[in-house]
Amino acid sequence: MASMGRAEVMRDYGGISAEDRRAERRRKLLEAGRQMWGESGLADVTVRGICASSGLTPRYFYEHFPNREALVVAVADELYDELFEVLVSASLAESGELEDKLRAALKALLDAIGDDPQIHRILTSDWNGVPGLVKRRTKTLDVITDLVLQYGAELLDFEPESAETMRRGALFVVGGVNQLIEEWLRDPKESTAELAEICTWLCLTVVKAGQAEAARDTAR
Incomplete structure (x- = not known):
């Protein structure tokens, strides 16, 4: 039962489902990429820069995009x-x-x-x-x-x-x-x-x- 409880918390943390959190992280990565591309140019769009701008770690970047x-x-x-x-x-x-x-x-x-x-x-x-x-x-x-x-x-x-x-x-x-x-x-x-x-x-x-x-x- 305790194990199920932890899993439930992982699925619905702070009232937000895991699926919604994933979607929000993807949205932040895309917004950061678009902003960097639109303001500085395509050459300046980097994984490191996107992670810094979005406030997410590389782990989350590669969760959504292979490169x-x-x-x-x-x-x-x-x-x-x-x-x-x-x-x-x-x-x-x-x-x-x-x-x-x-x-x-x-x-x-x-x-x-x-x-x-x-x-x-x-x-x-x-x-x-x-x-x-x-x-x-x-x-x-x-x-x-x-x-x-x-x-x-x-x-x-x-x-x-x-x-x-x-x-x-x-x-x-x-x-x-x-x-x-x-x-x-x-x-x-x-x-x-x-x-x-x-x-x-x-x-x-x-x-x-x-x-x-x-x-x-x-x-x-």
């Missing part, structure tokens, strides 16, 4: 999830047509990046030294492409030639917009509204080209 790379990838994952939410929420909140939804989503995304210096530094860091981050960036473009296909297809007023044509168009749009945003991050000449307008116009140019091609196929 530094795993933590910075997790930080990037969380950041991208936040930005995905911004994109989707802004698009769904806009009641207009495709052009309006595109403009609203892109401006919301750019505002989120521009208003937070930490996000800006993280996104403009050189990720090439961390293989996991390079893979994550590629995966992110695929995720955004899937979001475009999921939420954008129903807004088109024409039937694309095929699902493959639709996906290629989405990949082209996502890749191009991503390049423009990366260039803007390095040298923000335009306001967020101006860049959102440019990206929207280019996206619609691709859509109109697809519409014209679909019309030609129908006429044949």
